[in-house]
Amino acid sequence: MKKLFIGVAFAGSLFINAQEKTKSSSPITFGVKAGLNASTISRSDDRYYESGDHNDEDKLKVGFQAGVFVNIPVAEKFSIQPELLFSQLGSKVEETYSYYSSNYGFKSNFEYKANLNYLTLPVMVQYNILPQLYVEAGPEFGYLLGGKIKGDDTRTTIKGNSTTISKESYSEDLPMDLYRRFNFGIGIGAGYYFTQNFGVTARFTAGISNIMKETDYKMRNNAFQVGVAYKFK
Template sequence: MTAGAYAQGSVRFGVKAGANLNKLDGKGYKDGFNFNYHLGPYVQLNFSDRFGIQPELIFSQSTAKSGEQFSDIYPDGKDLKNIKLNYLSIPILANIGLGGEHFKLQVGPQYGIAVSKDKTLFENGKDAFKSGDFSAVAGLWLDLPFGLNVSGRYIIGLSNISDLPEEEKWHNQAIQLGVGYTF
């Protein structure tokens, strides 16, 4: 009976959390990834055992350390050393089965909405960052017993998040490692 119901498609809900290793790429930032976190719910819309769609609503934190050239690009930000941006990210991922129903390739777009900026950044640099970020996502998902799962993905920002009139471009990048539970 379960196999017959699955062949017609299924809808499953879940939650996930994990590490968010991110960096802001561009002039004025120190190179290297910073450790943060992400968490939120997801829905799996399975059309078959080999293909489905997985929309998510993920809160993720991004931090960066400004470099020596940051004040050259943004003079009002001369006192900004640690930059923290919080995003509400909405990835819409295709789940593509790889050799079985438990191991999946995930690819798709993601839109991130800046929901808060730390107080220093808001007071001194609220005009430095755009309120949205469009990215591409690729990763792997493994279903484990008892509704558990693990995932890893790479997110590359496609849009410039700098809202400064300068020609310098800033892009988000992240590696997310997560664990989740599907109901």
């Protein structure tokens, strides 16, 4: 993780140096951005179990994103903005499984977070409604760097008149052999610059590709992103 942040900082310094060497008359601008992700993983299957009762719920997981961008005007109101970002995606899941017979039963409550760390390359086409206000849309390409799965498992067991409760916490590296390295999505968003340099951004990215290998169903990354941006002018 430390090497990743050093790499992003190095890329940012390259952009800053390139911007300083660019003539003042050039319309191309460089910048940095950072913010929060509210992400989840959508599934295309209906989960079915032969016995017992099972419920699960995917909730938004908060992560962060940060990186650099270059804005390239191509027409009076249109520009193209490639970005290079470190982005934390994934999902928070609450899952309950229970089974009961005449004198025995148990209930398991799982709460865990799947943290997926991506290096992403969004390429946004922006349209300036006003000089300081724009809307955007475009593809996003991602490369999975790794991640973690962390959670708690609370189990209640009933045997006759006896009830026991146990709790176990776990943390493990993401099983990379089960996930696809490359990810593809489509983003739409908007931004507003309060000054020539400083602005706020908002974007929703919908996953298109399946993030899992060899499954009968599809799992896709989805994220709503908000943040701030700074252009070097």
